[in-house]
Amino acid sequence: MASSVSTQAMHAPAALETRDLNAWFGDLHVVKGISLSVPQNDVYALIGPSGCGKSTFIRCLNRLHEETDGARVKGEVLIPGAAKADNIYASGVDPVSIRRRVGMVFQKPNPFPGLSIYDNVAVGLKLAGIVRRNILDDVVETSLRQAALWEEVKDKLKKPGTSLSGGQQQRLCIARALAVKPQVLLMDEPTSALDPISTARIEELVIKLRNDVTVLIVTHNMQQAARISNRTAFFLLGELVETGATKEIFTNPKDTRTEQYITGRFG
Amino acid sequence: MKGHNIGDILFFSALRLVSWLTVLLFVGMLVFIGHLAWDAISEKGISFWWGFEWNPPMDEFGAAPFIVGTLASSAIAVAIATPISIGTALFLREIAPRRIASIAAFLVELLAAIPSVVYGLWGVFVLAPLMRENIQPFLSKWFGPETYFAAALGHLLTAIAYPFLLVGDALGFTQVTLSSLSAQMMAFSQGVFDGAPLGLGLLTSGVVLAIMITPTVTAISREVLLTVPDSVREAALGLGATRWEMIRLALLRTGRAGLVGAVILGLGRAIGETMAVTMVIGNRNEVPQSFFDPAQTMASVIANEYNEADGLHLSSLAFVGLSLFVISLIVNFTARLVIRYLDGKGKA
Amino acid sequence: MKNMKLSAKDRSRKIYNQIWLGVLCLLAFAAIMPLFFIFAYLLVRGWAGLSLSFFTEIPKPVGEVGGGMANAISGSLVLMALAAILGVPLGITCGMTLVELRKSSTAKFLRVAIDLLTSVPSIVVGLFAYALVVVPMKGYSAWAGGFALAIVMVPIVARSTEEILKLVPRSIHEAGLALGIPRWKVLVRLILPGVKTGVTTGVLLALARVSGETAPLLFTAFSNSFGFRGLSSPTASLPVQIYTYATSHDETWRQLAWTGALVLVFVVFCLNLLTRILMRRT
Numbered sequence: 001m002a003s004s005v006s007t008q009a010m011h012a013p014a015a016l017e018t019r020d021l022n023a024w025f026g027d028l029h030v031v032k033g034i035s036l037s038v039p040q041n042d043v044y045a046l047i048g049p050s051g052c053g054k055s056t057f058i059r060c061l062n063r064l065h066e067e068t069d070g071a072r073v074k075g076e077v078l079i080p081g082a083a084k085a086d087n088i089y090a091s092g093v094d095p096v097s098i099r100r101r102v103g104m105v106f107q108k109p110n111p112f113p114g115l116s117i118y119d120n121v122a123v124g125l126k127l128a129g130i131v132r133r134n135i136l137d138d139v140v141e142t143s144l145r146q147a148a149l150w151e152e153v154k155d156k157l158k159k160p161g162t163s164l165s166g167g168q169q170q171r172l173c174i175a176r177a178l179a180v181k182p183q184v185l186l187m188d189e190p191t192s193a194l195d196p197i198s199t200a201r202i203e204e205l206v207i208k209l210r211n212d213v214t215v216l217i218v219t220h221n222m223q224q225a226a227r228i229s230n231r232t233a234f235f236l237l238g239e240l241v242e243t244g245a246t247k248e249i250f251t252n253p254k255d256t257r258t259e260q261y262i263t264g265r266f267g
Numbered sequence: 268m269k270g271h272n273i274g275d276i277l278f279f280s281a282l283r284l285v286s287w288l289t290v291l292l293f294v295g296m297l298v299f300i301g302h303l304a305w306d307a308i309s310e311k312g313i314s315f316w317w318g319f320e321w322n323p324p325m326d327e328f329g330a331a332p333f334i335v336g337t338l339a340s341s342a343i344a345v346a347i348a349t350p351i352s353i354g355t356a357l358f359l360r361e362i363a364p365r366r367i368a369s370i371a372a373f374l375v376e377l378l379a380a381i382p383s384v385v386y387g388l389w390g391v392f393v394l395a396p397l398m399r400e401n402i403q404p405f406l407s408k409w410f411g412p413e414t415y416f417a418a419a420l421g422h423l424l425t426a427i428a429y430p431f432l433l434v435g436d437a438l439g440f441t442q443v444t445l446s447s448l449s450a451q452m453m454a455f456s457q458g459v460f461d462g463a464p465l466g467l468g469l470l471t472s473g474v475v476l477a478i479m480i481t482p483t484v485t486a487i488s489r490e491v492l493l494t495v496p497d498s499v500r501e502a503a504l505g506l507g508a509t510r511w512e513m514i515r516l517a518l519l520r521t522g523r524a525g526l527v528g529a530v531i532l533g534l535g536r537a538i539g540e541t542m543a544v545t546m547v548i549g550n551r552n553e554v555p556q557s558f559f560d561p562a563q564t565m566a567s568v569i570a571n572e573y574n575e576a577d578g579l580h581l582s583s584l585a586f587v588g589l590s591l592f593v594i595s596l597i598v599n600f601t602a603r604l605v606i607r608y609l610d611g612k613g614k615a
Numbered sequence: 616m617k618n619m620k621l622s623a624k625d626r627s628r629k630i631y632n633q634i635w636l637g638v639l640c641l642l643a644f645a646a647i648m649p650l651f652f653i654f655a656y657l658l659v660r661g662w663a664g665l666s667l668s669f670f671t672e673i674p675k676p677v678g679e680v681g682g683g684m685a686n687a688i689s690g691s692l693v694l695m696a697l698a699a700i701l702g703v704p705l706g707i708t709c710g711m712t713l714v715e716l717r718k719s720s721t722a723k724f725l726r727v728a729i730d731l732l733t734s735v736p737s738i739v740v741g742l743f744a745y746a747l748v749v750v751p752m753k754g755y756s757a758w759a760g761g762f763a764l765a766i767v768m769v770p771i772v773a774r775s776t777e778e779i780l781k782l783v784p785r786s787i788h789e790a791g792l793a794l795g796i797p798r799w800k801v802l803v804r805l806i807l808p809g810v811k812t813g814v815t816t817g818v819l820l821a822l823a824r825v826s827g828e829t830a831p832l833l834f835t836a837f838s839n840s841f842g843f844r845g846l847s848s849p850t851a852s853l854p855v856q857i858y859t860y861a862t863s864h865d866e867t868w869r870q871l872a873w874t875g876a877l878v879l880v881f882v883v884f885c886l887n888l889l890t891r892i893l894m895r896r897t
Contacts, residue, residue: 062793069718096272100795110786114809124794127804173790180794278799279716286712286725289705289769293728296735299746354642362639371647378650380887382827384854385876388861389653392660392869478649485646509632539736541830542858566738566830573745573834588742592735599734 013080015040015214016061016102016184021075023056023065030056032238033075038184038231043206043215045225045246048235049261054218057235058186061216062102063088063095079183100128103177103213104186108193109169111161111176118157120172124180139179146212147175148205167198174205178213185209187217191224203228222262226250234258300592303585310579315586321552321568323576328583330590332554336469336562337591339555340544341537343473344480349530351477352484357514359485360492372489379482387546390475391467395547398474399466403559406470411460420456425449462559465549470558472548476537484533491525492518528606535598539591541566565591661877664870669878674840674856677865684875686842687856690757691826693843694836694852697761698825702768703818709769710776710814715802733770740766741831749835757843757850760836767828768821775817779810816893823886827879829854853879 016038023031030053038044046054059065060073078086082101083093111120119126121140130136140157144150149171153164161172170190177185187206191199206228209215219225225232226246233243234255242255253259301308307315307328318329355375359368410416425448432448495518503513519526549561550571563571565587573584668683675682709725716722744763749755783806791801807814829852837849838859844850853875860872 064789064793067789067792067798094272096275096795096797098795099793104789104793106786106790106793108786110784110790112787112790112805112809115805123805124796127794127796127800176790176794272797272799274797275799278797278803282708282712282716283719283721285705285708286716286721289709289732289773290724290728292766292769293732295747296739296743300739300742303742303746303750351642351646354639355646358639358643362636363643371643374647374650377884377887378647380823380883381653382829382854382879382883384827384829384857384861385653385657385880388857388872388876389656391861392873393652393656481646509628511632511635512628514635535734539734539738541736541738542854546858546862566736569738569742570830570833573742574837585742585746588739592739595734595736595739596731599731603730 013040014038015042015079016216017078018061019076019078021057021060021077022073023053023060024072025056025068026070030238031060034240036233036240036243038214038216040214041210042231043210043217043229045229045232046216046218046235047220047222047225047232047261048241050220052235053238054235055188058104058188058216058218061088061184061186062099062104064099064104066095082183100124100180101182102184102186103180103182105170105173105177105188105190107189109166109173111164111169111172113160113162115161116158117153117161117164117172120161121175121179124176128180140175143175143179144172146178146209147171148201148208149175165198167194167201170194170198170202171205174202174209178209182213185213185215187215189218189220192220199224222250234261236261296592297589300585300589304582304589306579306582307586308589311583311586315583316590319554323572323580326579328579328586330565330583330587332552333563333565333568333587334590335554336548337538337564337566337594339469339562340472340476340548340564341534343470343558344476344537345530345534347474347477348481348484348533352481352529352533353488353519353526355481355485356488356492357518359489360518361510361514375482375485378478379486383479383540383542384546386475386479387543390471390543390547394475395466395471398468398471399464403464403466403470406558407460407462407464412457417456417459418453420459421449421453424452424456428452458556460558462557464559465561467547467549467561468559469548469555469562472544472562472564473558475543475547476540479540479543480533480536483536484529487529487532488522488526491522491529494525495521524605524608528602531598531602531605535595535602538598539566539595541570545570565594657873657877657880660870660873662874664874665877669871669874673842674871675867677863677868680867682867682871684853684856684871684878686840687851687853687875688878689843690836690839690851691853693757693846693850694760694764694832695822695826697757697846698764698768699818699822701761702765702821703772705765706769706772706817706821707776707814709773710780711802713773713777714780715798729770729773732766733774736830737767737828738830738833741833741835744831744835752847754847755835755837755849757836757846757848760832760850760852761846763831763835764825764828767825767831771821771824772814772817775820776814779813779817780806782813783810812893812896816890819886819890819893823883823890826886827854827883829858833858 014037018034018036021031021034022029034057046057048054056065061077065071065073073089075089077088079088079101080086082088082098084090088098112123115123118140121143122136125136125139141150144153149168152168161169164172191202194202203224206215206217217229229246231243232246232249234241234249236257242249242253242258249258250262253262311318311328315328315330316334317331319331320327320329321332359372363371428448429445432443436442499517499521500513503517508516544564545567548564548567550563550567551561552563552568555562569584569588573581576584668681670683670688671685672681672683673686674684709729712725713722740763743766744759748759748762752758787806788801791805792798796805832852832855836852838851838855839849840851857872857875857879860868863869
């Protein structure tokens, strides 16, 4: 099914590739044999009705899924340079080292309570042992600029992160994720808790981020996928139905189920 | 399985280790106190619990007076504290305006914070004289020997005990006649409020304990009452029930199991309470016959005698402690079962 | 005719209602009254003996007038510090286990043990400390007393830590993990600092409770009348001293007991008040 993308991916090097990836919650098989290749510097959208496994899928890509009680993963995820033979699920691989290369932004903004705006961005580096003030200052500023938040917060870096508005908090979370310089950024419906204006700002931001990282974004908002992504994968009931260039998927889907979903027949 | 991070493995192993140490600490309590008590356990066995003589110089050790003392003082405490606590919880929930309720709840919490030894001090110097001068003379005048109450109680107890007597007779266990039963019951009830008003004694300790457990029982009852959904209350009120009828039908009936659990937890506290009781119960190692008699509880005898004890005496005191430990565990466990029963019902 | 009957019944229901509601008010009054009764006596009788020498002098022998409870106050501070040093880390660790490893068998056993520890009478805790510390050390000591008090503290601290950690949303953990921070660092460096007020509240509550404990000290820390002489010697404490003096027949000593009780209750109430203020802030 994913063959068309895989062949295209031959040209541009893949930033991330999954091979027969499966995930379970207890006995519930929620991700079923997904093989997918994401080219470097793409914004790759994952769409599908809620409960189709797309969120679980991306939570497998930074090994976060396994932190849930009763959760299990099988298959391969290849990220160049991340692990022995690139497979982050190879035995002996420390998930912590994977998560430094694969950042994540969540559905609801979740800045660390009790930490200042500055510390929210710097904490990933600080806890990794980087304490040189000038380095941290630098990274904080760059990350906040990348997240289009710098101008708004540069005068109140000492204020708690939770004092910002919802949209600003989400951009703070993006800055926090960027601060550790990930190769891949996973975004799990990052705008679903936000108002339209904040959503628009984040969408703009994601399009720009493309220059620095590869972005996988889960969304249930098809317009959003159409606006910001250059490739889209359609998930249904834990399976990958179809992948392709976003334009293709939205104008000329190959699978009838994709077509039904896109035209609003279900979901 | 989760993660392969070295730091995580070390940290969570340490967490587990320390947690198991705590579990071990609890098990160790049983073991170590059991070890202290071993001489007494091997010498007396469980007959320790129904031996009525406690005479250290003669090496006679029976814990029955203390078990009776503990049960009696706690029973008095529960009898007094139950209506007061549940009444207060209802008052806080249904009658008091919000502001008064929060102040009253705060005061009740303060009561819970007062250390046991302060209750004891107050009991010795304030409550005991009051009991001696006013309350005990009053009680013995109206409920003591030669009163209608004593006679009525004697008849009532006879009536309650008689059927058991008949069954016992039929099975050949007992050979007590009605008249001798009646005489015994009469003698008992004449004695309930008899005796010199000493101030210090079983009743005083029961009153102090009641004051001490009231905050506990009130707080838990209040929580229980808060779990009764407003819809149940409103349904009752909507049917035209008066406020009291609503309290009876909606709150008390729905919260029954939880309230019983609260009272049992209060009982557990009363049973284990040491200092206040030690100071006001009078410390006499005999089974009390009257509410006014000085007595001794399992906790108070340990507090009183442990420092001067050695040999079998010490070991017997440890055995008393072990028994107290087991009783409180059983009582608290029961309370938890009752409350869980409520939880189960709440979910269904 | 029928209507009149009904209204008569209604009236009796109303009266019945009024009576019972009145009874509830009386019961609530009965619950709170002892507080004022105790307070009034503490203030009146305790205040009479309050002076600087109460805090600075050690007790004088029976029959002599004067003296204070300096030995007991310093002893209590030492015992509470020991209890906190032993009990607080243990309690917090247990609280973390209860939340972080909640599905594990460790947490299940621990929960039962903590619940049961709460219900152990404090005099029994004293017996345990006697068996575990006094017997091997061949004598009463501050160590034994501090150990006994620590056991009383552990379940309180563990419970409050558990409650407060449970309130931290999973998403905060996940945000930390997703940054490539190991689980233990997320917990110790990110989550715990965020809830430190809540944890402090629990510790203060436990200290308030322990500051008044008498029974576990009777045959562990025991007592002395000359002040702190090292962690391996018998150590006086305010509650034990109050107990000893209250049951004595010396008027000076009884006065000291009342004053001691006033000071003790003051300290306990301050600690409780502090926890309230902290709780309101979170």
